[in-house]
Amino acid sequence: MSAPPASLGLGAPGVESRVSSPMLLWLAGCLAITMLLTGASLIVGTSSIGTSVGWLLAPDAQGSVILWQIRLPRTVGAWFAGALLGLAGAVAQGVFRNRLADPYLLGTASGAALGVTISLLAADTSIAGLAWMGKIGITGAACIGACAAIALTIMLSRGVLQTANLLLAGIVVAFLLSAVTSLLLLTKPEIWRAMQVFLLGSTGYLSWTSATLLGIVFCVCIVPAALLARGLDALSLGEDTAQSLGLSLPMLRLTLLGVLSLATATAVGQVGIVGFVGLVAPHLVRETVTVNHRQLLIGAPLCGGALLQAADLVSRWIIRPAELPVGAVTACVGGAYLVFLLWRRSRDE
Amino acid sequence: MSDKGIANAARAPQQAQLQLQTEPPAQTQAPALACRALSVGYGRRTVLEGVSLDLAAGSWTAIVGPNGSGKSTLLRALAGLLPLRRGMVSLQGRALGSWSRRERARRLAWLAQSSGATNLTASEVVGLGRFAHSGWLAHRKSEDDAAMRRAMLATGSLSWAARRLSTLSGGERQRVYLARVLAVEAPVLLLDEPTTHLDPPHQEDIARLLRSQARLGGVCVLSAIHDLSMALTADRLIVLGSDGLVGHGTIREALDGDWLSAAFRTRVSIVEHAGVYLWRPALEAPSL
Numbered sequence: 001m002s003a004p005p006a007s008l009g010l011g012a013p014g015v016e017s018r019v020s021s022p023m024l025l026w027l028a029g030c031l032a033i034t035m036l037l038t039g040a041s042l043i044v045g046t047s048s049i050g051t052s053v054g055w056l057l058a059p060d061a062q063g064s065v066i067l068w069q070i071r072l073p074r075t076v077g078a079w080f081a082g083a084l085l086g087l088a089g090a091v092a093q094g095v096f097r098n099r100l101a102d103p104y105l106l107g108t109a110s111g112a113a114l115g116v117t118i119s120l121l122a123a124d125t126s127i128a129g130l131a132w133m134g135k136i137g138i139t140g141a142a143c144i145g146a147c148a149a150i151a152l153t154i155m156l157s158r159g160v161l162q163t164a165n166l167l168l169a170g171i172v173v174a175f176l177l178s179a180v181t182s183l184l185l186l187t188k189p190e191i192w193r194a195m196q197v198f199l200l201g202s203t204g205y206l207s208w209t210s211a212t213l214l215g216i217v218f219c220v221c222i223v224p225a226a227l228l229a230r231g232l233d234a235l236s237l238g239e240d241t242a243q244s245l246g247l248s249l250p251m252l253r254l255t256l257l258g259v260l261s262l263a264t265a266t267a268v269g270q271v272g273i274v275g276f277v278g279l280v281a282p283h284l285v286r287e288t289v290t291v292n293h294r295q296l297l298i299g300a301p302l303c304g305g306a307l308l309q310a311a312d313l314v315s316r317w318i319i320r321p322a323e324l325p326v327g328a329v330t331a332c333v334g335g336a337y338l339v340f341l342l343w344r345r346s347r348d349e
Numbered sequence: 350m351s352d353k354g355i356a357n358a359a360r361a362p363q364q365a366q367l368q369l370q371t372e373p374p375a376q377t378q379a380p381a382l383a384c385r386a387l388s389v390g391y392g393r394r395t396v397l398e399g400v401s402l403d404l405a406a407g408s409w410t411a412i413v414g415p416n417g418s419g420k421s422t423l424l425r426a427l428a429g430l431l432p433l434r435r436g437m438v439s440l441q442g443r444a445l446g447s448w449s450r451r452e453r454a455r456r457l458a459w460l461a462q463s464s465g466a467t468n469l470t471a472s473e474v475v476g477l478g479r480f481a482h483s484g485w486l487a488h489r490k491s492e493d494d495a496a497m498r499r500a501m502l503a504t505g506s507l508s509w510a511a512r513r514l515s516t517l518s519g520g521e522r523q524r525v526y527l528a529r530v531l532a533v534e535a536p537v538l539l540l541d542e543p544t545t546h547l548d549p550p551h552q553e554d555i556a557r558l559l560r561s562q563a564r565l566g567g568v569c570v571l572s573a574i575h576d577l578s579m580a581l582t583a584d585r586l587i588v589l590g591s592d593g594l595v596g597h598g599t600i601r602e603a604l605d606g607d608w609l610s611a612a613f614r615t616r617v618s619i620v621e622h623a624g625v626y627l628w629r630p631a632l633e634a635p636s637l
Contacts, residue, residue, distance in 0.1 A: 097465065234477050236467040237526075240430045246454025246481035290513055292469050 023299075026289040030302045034079065037309040041075040042067060044317050069208075077206030078312040078326075079305040080214035081271045082281075084221065086304020088263040089278030090285075090296050091225055094232035095256045096163050103264040103278035106166070106257075107149035107173035112268040114177045115145020116198050117184050120191040138198065139210065143269030149173055150261045163253075201274035201327025203312045210270045217266040221259045222301065228252055229294035236293070274327045276334025277304050277311075283341065307333075379442030381406040381569035382427060382457075382537050387436035389419075389426040395434065396422045400594050402587065406536060409563040409570040410597075411580035414589030414612050420573035421462060421541050423589065427571070428459040428539050440537065454481030458533035462541040462573075464526055471517070471525045472510040475501055478532030500531035503558060519546035527555065531562070538562065540572035544579060556582050577609065577628035581619065588612045600626065 088103035096105070119141035123130045136144070157169035185192055231252045234242040243249055267274070281304035285296055308326070311333065315324040380403040387400040396419040404410055412420045425431040427438055429445045438445040440456055448456070458478070467474065478500070479493040501507035504524040514522055523546045530538060543559070544552040556579055562568045563584065571587075574580040586603040588595040590612035596603060603609065604626070609617040618629045 230477070230480065233467075233469055233473065234480070236469065237464045237474070237477070238461050240425065240428075241459070241461050241464055243430055244428055244454060244457070244459035245477055246451040248450060286468065290468055292473055 022289050023291065023295050026285075026299065027302070030299070030306060034302070034306045034309065037306060037313060038075055038079070041078075041309060041313050042071050044313060073208045073211045074203055074206045074312070075309065077211035077214055077270065078203045078308045080211060080218050081203070081206075081267045081274070082277050082308025083301035083305035084214060084218055084263040084267040085274065085278040085308070086281035086300040086302070087218070087221055087225060087297065088260050088267070089280075089304070090282040090293075090300035091256050091260045091263075092278070093282050094235065094293055094296075095253060095260070096167065097235065099283070100279070102276075103260065103267075104174075104273070104275075106153045106170045106261065106264075107177060108146040108261070108264045108268055109273045110174045110177035110181065111149020111152075112142040112146040112265070112273065113195070113199060114181045114184075115141040115143070115148070117181050117191070117195060118145070120194055121184060121188055124188060124191060139205075139269040142198065142272070143265050145177075146265035146268050147261065149177055150265070154257075197325065198272040199327075200325035201272035201330070203271050203308070203315070203326045204323060206270065214266060214270055217262060218301070221263045222297070224255055225259050225297045226294060228255060229292070229297050232256075232293040232297075271308075272327060274308065274311075274330050276330045276338075277307050280334045280337055281307055284337075287341070378406075379439065380404055382438070382440055382571070384427060384438045385436055387423075387426060387438065388434040389422055389431055390434060391422075397426070397589075397593055400436075402597055404537075404569050404571055406569045407563055407567045408584040409559050409572070410585040410587055411583035412571065412573040412587045412589060413575075413577060413580045413609070414595075415591060415614075418589040418591055418612065419593075420589060423587075424459075424539050424541050424571065424573055428457060429453065430459070451481045451484075454535075455533065456535050457537045457539065458530045458535040460526060460530045460538075460540040460543055462545065464522075467514050469514055470510070471501070471506060471512055471514060471528075472497065474514060474525055475506075475510075475528045475532050478529040481533060496534050497528075497532050500528040500534075501525075503531055504528040505554070520548060520551055523547055524551075524555075527558075536567070537569045538571070540570070542573050542575060544574060544576065552576065552579055559583075577617070577619070578626065581626035581628070590614070 085103055089101070092101040092103055092105060093099055095101075116138055119132075119136070119138060122132060153166065153169045153173045156172060157165040185195065231242070231247055234245050234247050235249075235252070239249060242252075264278075282296060282300040284303050284307075285291060285299035289295075289299070291299060308330070311326050311329040314333075315326045315329045318324060318329075382404040383402060385401050387402075388395060388398045390396045400423065412423060414420055422431065426433060429438065440448060440453065445453065475497045476489065476493070479489060479496060482496075483489055483493055498507065501510060504527045506521070506524045506528050509517060509521060509525065514525060517525065523543070527540075527543055530540065538559075540559075544555050547555060559570050559572060560582070563570045572583075574583070580586065581600055583600070585597070585599055586608070587597045588603060588608040588611075591614070595612045596606060596608040598606075604619055607617075609619065616631065618631065619626050620629045621627075
């Protein structure tokens with residue numbers, strides 16, 4: 001290495017500051033919002049009782065059941081489901097190097113819908129089907145359908161190396177499976193209503209079991225994602241550059257697509273097809289604090305969790321005592337946010 | 350003694366001094382980077398066929414040629430980023446494929462013609478150059494910080510360390526990418542158009558930097574360069590034409606053999622002015 005030119009770099013700032021203070025501030029803000037939302041979620045519900053802070057601190061016997069067995073698992077589960085979608089969105093946008101990538105781009109949503117349709121049809125037509133359905137449940141069927149769709153997508157694109165092929169295969173699979181779902185629904189229009197709940201997404205069926213499952217899967221997913229964040233940083237410079245830096249692209253893609261699939265399939269299984277959270281959460285992080293991938297992969301789940309909690313709260317509160325499907329709320333809010341981003345970008349240009 | 354002779358005599362001691370700092374000449378060793386009977390292409394199209402090259406440590410070689418002659422393809426093939434149809438590439442005497450991924454990345458650094466838009470800070474980008482040393486999961490050590498600092502000083506990008514790449518101009522960004530390549534501290538540097546997006550004085554800085562990497566650092570530098578005058582400041586030339594390799598040799602050999610005219614299939618006139626070779630456009634200046 002040559003001697004440094006004398007005119008350069010004297011009194012320049014240090015090469016590295018390890019933790020940026022805006023990021024710490026951001027994390028603190030996000031956690032505070034999550035806490036507030038959790039508190040609000042516990043005192044807002046379709047049942048008329050327990051809508052005060054005092055009730056929350058000293059609930060009676062019936063209130064206790066509502067609090068511990070209905071509202072708390074629902075709140076916790078909604079947070080984890082949102083966090084999984086946020087993580088999946090950030091991973092998808094990093095792996096595909098596209099800011100518009102979302103968790104469902106491998107065909108997960110349509111696969112899950114088909115899984116649910118088939119299970120409902122089976123339960124409707126035969127005793128054996130009903131027994132089978134009882135074992136795996138709607139959530140199990142959705143999860144299996146999502147996984148099958150991902151497998152089909154990867155098979156069609158012949159591996160995970162060509163991201164363009166993978167995206168195309170995802171689109172093909174999504175169309176194909178949606179068509180099959182529609183055909184099946186034509187033969188049995190009665191299950192349409194039950195399907196609707198699932199298709200719009202709902203946090204209303206979250207129990208402690210599902211919250212625990214979501215929590216475990218989240219912990220399993222966040223670790224490899226955060227560890228491989230620097231690989232995504234390298235990938236953002238281009239595939240050739242990443243390879244020349246000594247990174248194994250197949251290993252990186254395979255691991256992160258595994259994370260993406262597991263996170264999305266689990267979330268879809270528990271709360272149905274909740275749109276926009278996975279797409280919007282990483283954008284919200286980037287808009288509020290500019291970040292590298294490690295910070296993004298930590299920030300997007302926090303953001304996604306808070307988003308779904310907020311949507312859940314709105315869905316319960318806005319037409320009390322009835323409930324809106326949470327997916328409808330996220331679609332409205334998320335869609336509005338994207339329109340806002342678009343408007344601001346065109347204004348800045 | 351002619352003027353030229355005096356100039357050479359004055360330059361001689363300086364060169365001797367430079368020699369002292371250079372690593373012992375590697376004449377008996379294998380070339381830093383070599384290829385034999387290399388054939389590469391995309392799909393059905395063969396871009397280069399039967400190319401054999403030996404690139405020594407301590408010299409800067411520029412690749413020149415018309416658009417589409419395969420400058421980038423040659424660089425990518427030598428960097429192991431493109432599957433070879435035939436032939437082999439060897440890095441420090443061993444087949445490129447026999448190095449492990451990280452061993453190779455420590456020995457061969459590569460700069461793309463254009464890098465993706467990224468949200469990272471300049472120091473984060475430069476830090477990526479150290480991953481072949483520290484691993485993807487490990488924290489950076491002080492030697493990594495030192496290498497990053499040296500690289501950013503050498504490219505004059507240290508004062509932007511904390512800036513986002515998206516807030517830098519094209520030229521500033523290019524210098525950060527160059528610092529990323531230098532931070533690897535690899536004995537072989539492959540650079541695809543390192544002077545694009547730079548204004549002429551900064552192009553000159555980069556050329557000076559590449560020369561000092563080669564002469565003082567004993568690095569084998571290979572770069573595709575579009576600007577002919579700039580390319581002629583390198584130690585050696587690889588001239589590619591639309592039909593493949595025209596020649597590989599010193600600047601003198603290239604000029605004596607008129608390789609550039611052969612490669613560009615038109616008269617390329619190079620003039621020598623004050624010890625510098627310049628490409629002279631065959632277009633007169635507008636009359637004053």
